[in-house]
Amino acid sequence: MKKEIIALLLAGGVGSRLSILAKLRAKPAIPFGGIYRIIDFTMSNIANSKVDVVGVLTQYKPLSLMEHIDNGRPWDLFGKTRLVEILPPKTGEEISDWYKGTSDAVYQNIGFIEDFSPEMVLIVSGDHIYYMDYNALRRYHKNKKADATIGLIRIPEEQAHHFGIADIDRNGRITDWQEKPKKPKSNLASMGIYIFNTEILKTALRESAQKGGVDFAKDIIPLLLKKRKRIFGYKFTDYWRDVGTIDAYWDCNMDLLKTDSGLHIENWNIRTNLFIHGEVGLRPSAYVGKNARVKNSLTSSGCIIEGTVENSIISPGVIVDKGARVIDSIIFHNTVIKTNAFLSKVIIDKNVRIGAGVKIGAGNSKPNKTLGMNLSTGITVIGKNAIIPDRMIIGKNCIISSGIALNKYRLKKINSGLTL
Amino acid sequence: MNEIVGMILAGGRVDELLTLTEKRPKAAVPIFGIYRFIDFVLSNMMRSRIDNIGVLSQFRPYSLMRHIGTGEHWDFIGRKRGIRMLPPYKGLKESDWYRGTADAVYQNISYIEEFKPQYVIIAAADHIYQMDYQNVFEFHKKKRADVTVCFTRSKIKKPWFGYGIIEKNGRLVTYQEKPEKPLSDWISMTIYIFRTDILFDLLKENTQTDSHEFGRDIISQLPGQCAIYGYKFCDYWSYARTIDLYYETNMEFLKGKINLNTWQVCTNLIEGCALRDRLPARIEGNATNSYISDGCIVKGTVVNSILSPGIIVEKGAAVIDSVIFHNTVIKGNARLKRVICDKICEIGENAEIGTYGAKTPSIEFKNLLNTGITILGKETKIAPGVKIGANTVVYSGIHVIDKEIKPGSTIR
Numbered sequence: 001m002k003k004e005i006i007a008l009l010l011a012g013g014v015g016s017r018l019s020i021l022a023k024l025r026a027k028p029a030i031p032f033g034g035i036y037r038i039i040d041f042t043m044s045n046i047a048n049s050k051v052d053v054v055g056v057l058t059q060y061k062p063l064s065l066m067e068h069i070d071n072g073r074p075w076d077l078f079g080k081t082r083l084v085e086i087l088p089p090k091t092g093e094e095i096s097d098w099y100k101g102t103s104d105a106v107y108q109n110i111g112f113i114e115d116f117s118p119e120m121v122l123i124v125s126g127d128h129i130y131y132m133d134y135n136a137l138r139r140y141h142k143n144k145k146a147d148a149t150i151g152l153i154r155i156p157e158e159q160a161h162h163f164g165i166a167d168i169d170r171n172g173r174i175t176d177w178q179e180k181p182k183k184p185k186s187n188l189a190s191m192g193i194y195i196f197n198t199e200i201l202k203t204a205l206r207e208s209a210q211k212g213g214v215d216f217a218k219d220i221i222p223l224l225l226k227k228r229k230r231i232f233g234y235k236f237t238d239y240w241r242d243v244g245t246i247d248a249y250w251d252c253n254m255d256l257l258k259t260d261s262g263l264h265i266e267n268w269n270i271r272t273n274l275f276i277h278g279e280v281g282l283r284p285s286a287y288v289g290k291n292a293r294v295k296n297s298l299t300s301s302g303c304i305i306e307g308t309v310e311n312s313i314i315s316p317g318v319i320v321d322k323g324a325r326v327i328d329s330i331i332f333h334n335t336v337i338k339t340n341a342f343l344s345k346v347i348i349d350k351n352v353r354i355g356a357g358v359k360i361g362a363g364n365s366k367p368n369k370t371l372g373m374n375l376s377t378g379i380t381v382i383g384k385n386a387i388i389p390d391r392m393i394i395g396k397n398c399i400i401s402s403g404i405a406l407n408k409y410r411l412k413k414i415n416s417g418l419t420l
Numbered sequence: 421m422n423e424i425v426g427m428i429l430a431g432g433r434v435d436e437l438l439t440l441t442e443k444r445p446k447a448a449v450p451i452f453g454i455y456r457f458i459d460f461v462l463s464n465m466m467r468s469r470i471d472n473i474g475v476l477s478q479f480r481p482y483s484l485m486r487h488i489g490t491g492e493h494w495d496f497i498g499r500k501r502g503i504r505m506l507p508p509y510k511g512l513k514e515s516d517w518y519r520g521t522a523d524a525v526y527q528n529i530s531y532i533e534e535f536k537p538q539y540v541i542i543a544a545a546d547h548i549y550q551m552d553y554q555n556v557f558e559f560h561k562k563k564r565a566d567v568t569v570c571f572t573r574s575k576i577k578k579p580w581f582g583y584g585i586i587e588k589n590g591r592l593v594t595y596q597e598k599p600e601k602p603l604s605d606w607i608s609m610t611i612y613i614f615r616t617d618i619l620f621d622l623l624k625e626n627t628q629t630d631s632h633e634f635g636r637d638i639i640s641q642l643p644g645q646c647a648i649y650g651y652k653f654c655d656y657w658s659y660a661r662t663i664d665l666y667y668e669t670n671m672e673f674l675k676g677k678i679n680l681n682t683w684q685v686c687t688n689l690i691e692g693c694a695l696r697d698r699l700p701a702r703i704e705g706n707a708t709n710s711y712i713s714d715g716c717i718v719k720g721t722v723v724n725s726i727l728s729p730g731i732i733v734e735k736g737a738a739v740i741d742s743v744i745f746h747n748t749v750i751k752g753n754a755r756l757k758r759v760i761c762d763k764i765c766e767i768g769e770n771a772e773i774g775t776y777g778a779k780t781p782s783i784e785f786k787n788l789l790n791t792g793i794t795i796l797g798k799e800t801k802i803a804p805g806v807k808i809g810a811n812t813v814v815y816s817g818i819h820v821i822d823k824e825i826k827p828g829s830t831i832r
Contacts, residue, residue: 288708
């Protein structure tokens, strides 16, 4: 099957700075905005841009991701000429091993690319929140007669050390490239979005691999620049967020509740898989009870809200009992919040039970002992399946790991900044 | 080969639902926000492990056909599972519209024969209940019955039903179809299990007559003639046959009498204006005792109401005691009280609908519309500032620009 362009979606990310949210799942599979997962944004962008062959490169904890992608149908990437294929690491071929980096993962799947003999390959990562028409990128790439084009976005300089930084000339051509620099030459950061001409890509991957190169930003781009290939930067100016930290993840979710944030998924045609585990499928609409108060929040199918919910995002099947108050929080699927519990700035993973009268987000603002400044703005995170017994008090910047049944301990209080 | 095959009677239009069934059969009328009537029987069939289903439809079946799709939403898709729409067809001998429920099944005997089932279960598509048909089936086998009819108790005193007298051992001794004075309060739920050979014989016999309804022409003749039993069902059941009953059923859902979290009813989430690709509901205003579906944006007030997906309630607008179908927009400061509003309507700013005149019955539908409910048909547009009194029906697609519509009016 011949295609002009195919997409490879890098979805292997460990997301270690997202702590326990990414402990049991790959970063792209982390729930977002009530009913979505982070990868839905990239998947929908690909589908909306009419790129209809997608390889999803997975490695770290891919199960929930694979289930979520399913056969590609939620994004209409299912049919005689449209498909999504999961590309996990494999053995038994000439080059086969764990993926050692982003470019290595693509290198090990050159065969998949060759199946479609595309002119261009679009490479994107599955862990950013944005809306982009990749056709605009493709047109730019063609107009510039580029060998490769990289999506770039302006960032505050103090964040430059997290990104690949490009310097471009007046024509848009990239003249210099620094990977995670201490002293950045510009504030144009790579969005992890590339279009390569297939032949250029294949040659570069082979050459780089021979020298032990494994990463696009570290190895492939510098190699191509050294060979004076035509690499262009495509400046993107709309909403784009890397949700790689707890703070960024929380901020980005909260942007959904603001009208002026630029995150307008109503207009973005973002699709998700509604079917797996009956996440929405078997549930009636959200019920808001007689004494409930819901203010500036998102509620999903199957929620039963009898208490107060303010500035929060509630996933399907969450129960908020009478007298409970949920403020500035993000609650994942099927979590139950019992009577008179009080939650402020909390991210709660799936299937958690918060006992009656529990208080979370109280006390002083000590940063987290293990994550330090990466968890210091007062957000507490509670892992999947945890049980928080009645009347327990939990401070700010805490992490309660997945599956912990705190009712088995004699604890009454967990101070700010602790990790359990 | 299957032991049992299901046939669903989904053809009926039911005039009493006025504009709600103007362009769709009752089975396809939306209910409880995200469902349609037929979801209940389909989900019951699915959970009762009845794997092959025929759906008999005649009246404007398109919304139904789209809704059922491949049947995958009820898991009727697979090597040995399937669902088939069975519309009227032209053949060599019989080539006619369905002349009644029995005739509809008779014309599709060949569909049933494909599976060579020992039993056939026939059920209406427009009732709200949760039932495990396997229980009826076991009862049927234990009694060595030829025919089993399901009955439930009802307070409704209307000549709509078949009534049965059931002996202690379960035998059905009398069956009256739509009698003036019912002899019992057990009414037929239009759920029958037949031994296949007996069903075929009865249907063939019935072709000799000129009326072809299961209740009136077949079941009523059977007591004393064959082993016919009555299965008593005592849980929630609603017929929702009139606007009043439809409204009441919705309100019973709000009161928690119907717990859909435990019923686990399945519906088609991706067809037409269903849930597909919608955001969670955004609630910025006030909502009390209401169901708010995904894709709604509530900036005004919603009280005691059920909102289907994609409804926008703008700032200052109030939706009270109402049932609103998909993608309707209620503009700023509009007020709705006891309104059933079909899909894709637009209620203009400051409009007032159903807020007064509840005691003035409908002039045209005096007996059907007199409890203060107002109905707006699909794609109705109400201009800003318009006042519409209660007990009014506005038929679909009408753009109302008159300053005031008196209570009890009908607008076509």
